[in-house]
Amino acid sequence: MINITFPDKSVRKYESSITGLELAKSISNSLAKDAVCIEIDGELKDLSYLIEEDVVCKIFTIDDQYSLDTLRHSTAHLLAQAVLNLYPGTQFAVGPSIEDGFYYDFLFKENIKESDLSNIENEMRRISKSNQDFIRQEISKSEAQKIFKNQIFKNELITSADTSEGVSDDLISIYKNDEFKDLCRGPHVENTGKIKNFKLTKLGGAYWRGIETNPQLQRIYGTAWFKKDDLDNYLRRQEEAEKRDHRKLGNELDLFISTDETGPGQFLWKPKGSRLRQTIEDYAKKAHFDNGYDYAYTPHIGRSVLWETSGHLDYYKEGMFPPLKSEENDEEYYLKPMNCPFHILIYKSDIRSYKELPLRYFELGSVYRYEKSGVLHGLLRARGFTQDDAHIFCTTDQIENEILNLLTFSIKLLRAFGFDSIEADLSTRPEKSIGNDEDWESATNSLSSALENENISFVTAHGEGAFYGPKIDLHVKDAIGRRWQLSTIQVDFAQPDNFDLKYVDSNNKRVKPVMIHRALLGSIERFTGILIENYAGHFPGWLAPVQVKVLTIGDVSSYLNKISKSLKGFRLEIDDRNIRLGEKLHDATKEKIPITIIAGENDEASNTLALNIYSQDNQKNINFNDAIKQIKSFLKTPIFKI
Numbered sequence: 001m002i003n004i005t006f007p008d009k010s011v012r013k014y015e016s017s018i019t020g021l022e023l024a025k026s027i028s029n030s031l032a033k034d035a036v037c038i039e040i041d042g043e044l045k046d047l048s049y050l051i052e053e054d055v056v057c058k059i060f061t062i063d064d065q066y067s068l069d070t071l072r073h074s075t076a077h078l079l080a081q082a083v084l085n086l087y088p089g090t091q092f093a094v095g096p097s098i099e100d101g102f103y104y105d106f107l108f109k110e111n112i113k114e115s116d117l118s119n120i121e122n123e124m125r126r127i128s129k130s131n132q133d134f135i136r137q138e139i140s141k142s143e144a145q146k147i148f149k150n151q152i153f154k155n156e157l158i159t160s161a162d163t164s165e166g167v168s169d170d171l172i173s174i175y176k177n178d179e180f181k182d183l184c185r186g187p188h189v190e191n192t193g194k195i196k197n198f199k200l201t202k203l204g205g206a207y208w209r210g211i212e213t214n215p216q217l218q219r220i221y222g223t224a225w226f227k228k229d230d231l232d233n234y235l236r237r238q239e240e241a242e243k244r245d246h247r248k249l250g251n252e253l254d255l256f257i258s259t260d261e262t263g264p265g266q267f268l269w270k271p272k273g274s275r276l277r278q279t280i281e282d283y284a285k286k287a288h289f290d291n292g293y294d295y296a297y298t299p300h301i302g303r304s305v306l307w308e309t310s311g312h313l314d315y316y317k318e319g320m321f322p323p324l325k326s327e328e329n330d331e332e333y334y335l336k337p338m339n340c341p342f343h344i345l346i347y348k349s350d351i352r353s354y355k356e357l358p359l360r361y362f363e364l365g366s367v368y369r370y371e372k373s374g375v376l377h378g379l380l381r382a383r384g385f386t387q388d389d390a391h392i393f394c395t396t397d398q399i400e401n402e403i404l405n406l407l408t409f410s411i412k413l414l415r416a417f418g419f420d421s422i423e424a425d426l427s428t429r430p431e432k433s434i435g436n437d438e439d440w441e442s443a444t445n446s447l448s449s450a451l452e453n454e455n456i457s458f459v460t461a462h463g464e465g466a467f468y469g470p471k472i473d474l475h476v477k478d479a480i481g482r483r484w485q486l487s488t489i490q491v492d493f494a495q496p497d498n499f500d501l502k503y504v505d506s507n508n509k510r511v512k513p514v515m516i517h518r519a520l521l522g523s524i525e526r527f528t529g530i531l532i533e534n535y536a537g538h539f540p541g542w543l544a545p546v547q548v549k550v551l552t553i554g555d556v557s558s559y560l561n562k563i564s565k566s567l568k569g570f571r572l573e574i575d576d577r578n579i580r581l582g583e584k585l586h587d588a589t590k591e592k593i594p595i596t597i598i599a600g601e602n603d604e605a606s607n608t609l610a611l612n613i614y615s616q617d618n619q620k621n622i623n624f625n626d627a628i629k630q631i632k633s634f635l636k637t638p639i640f641k642i
Contacts, residue, residue, distance in 0.1 A: 019048055019050055020035070021035065023038070023057070024059050031061070034061040036070050037066065044070075044187050048190070069097045072101060073095070073096065075124075078128065080104050080106075082124040082127060085123055090106050091106065091151060092105070093208060093217055101223035102224065103221045121200045131193035134192075136173060138171045138173050144158050145158055147181055153208060177191070177192060195224065197228045198223065198231070200220060201223055203218060204218075204220075205217065205218060212373060256273040258378075267382065267384075271545075276545045280543070284364075284413070286640070293390060298343070298346075301324065301334060301335055302333065304334060307341070309498050310341045311467065312337060312338065320337050335367075337368060338389075340391055340495065340517055347393050352393075354503055354505045354506055357503060358393060359394075367386075385523040387522070389517075392518070393503075393516075395503075395511075396514055399446045400449055400450055403446060407454050407456065410487040413520050414486060419486075422456070423477075425472070426451065428440075428444055429444070432467055434468055434498075447489070466517075469492040469493065472487075478534040484530050490516065493515075542635055548571070548573070548635075549573045550563055550597045551596060552574065553601065556603070566628045592614075596613075597609055597611060597631075598610035598612070606621070607623065609624055610622070611630065
């Protein structure tokens, strides 16, 4: 007798072993039809997996994210199979599912072009229609090496025992459909016929394993969905996303540039971009000052001993720039990848009492991370960026309340910038981490309780925490439905140990504080990029680099002085060029100016203005004072209050 326990604690009994698909059918035919994969005692398995003993089981259907990941990874296999059919001798590397899709990396004998993707897609559709079963096999390392003897990248994965690709020291899992075989830990959909709604989207490049000295591969991206409507909607969103690309709009709106001289992943902010950035930073600063934070300034580099103590050199060195060597004494310095060790040193500079806690240090701190060139993506993934970073030092009893306050703070801040749809991920302890189990469990429970108390829906991301503590990531949805990770809140018991931090408690004993790391906007660069794409460059009036543009007709110099004086403190530009009004209006529209004022000699004589306000009907002959009131109301900065 086999007992199968489901998430709702109900138990079903079966006389003998049963596959995941048979289990779904035993419950209902509709469940079997929609089932994609199963989870057995916390591990994802194919529907063909044979259950032979008592287990805890969950059946994932087409409505679950895990199922979508399974479909997309299966489609990546379909892509690899199609490529090898069409281009014999191609070396294939890895093909994971990613957010909104999948990719596969290849080394072709001769590079393919974007125009070749349609042929590959057609071959994928042919394979799909043949309904080939995905069959999982476990084989020895020597057998795997024979199968993939002509595939250099697969052999490297086998040799290195890469568990993410289904490889271990003893057994290697592969999946086969027809004659195609690939290293994989699975799971997959039942057969290729389940893969119907997909599209190859673009061709890119990547270095093998992200290392620039390794061979450069061609990366084929695609997307896959269970429902055709979902695929169509996604493709429409992608079309719209291309129009909103912050790199394109950043250039068109004259906001920022990146040059060969500065190096990849670093940006120069032009005057208009600087105004936008300053507005964001000033708003964040004031919100922090008004809510009990003290401001800090810290250096851009630190001695190696600092990063050894913090653990960054042990756990994060691959993400740091190479050291700078002092000519005086051969000491090594590192560009800071994070601000936290410096804030720790500020805390440690004085004897602290429980009466001072919590202490909250805030900084707009520039950090530097050596991101691989293949993952750089404009402002969204840079090598040099500025975090709205803060660290809170508190007692154990204060943790939950601080996190609750942080969640409220973060949500209100994100909403002030126009993001109303907010979700959360709770990331737990990764394999490579520091600290003891008890502290990790306590910290994770505190984060979970805070989310539940705030009624914020969240998904647990197992093993995705930082090396020093679990974390909450807040995600927002933008104007076209894309999900962006922004705020991060992390509890850290380890760093106070590493730096021997103490405070004097009410019993006059020296006690270890708890440290909370948090960045609410994330990085200013990335946040600005997201804002650009969310608003398609049409920023809310209070954020716009140029809020008002005055277009003149004739000589109205004295009237311009009156307008400028009435709108003092706002970001105003004047276009008094001797060209047609239509050309001026065209340029203002192209620059996405929220408010355009038209002021001519007749307007001056009648003390009126003509207003063009974004997303509103144009207005003519408005009384001057009424027009100014209307402008100020439209440009009003949102009040931040908890």
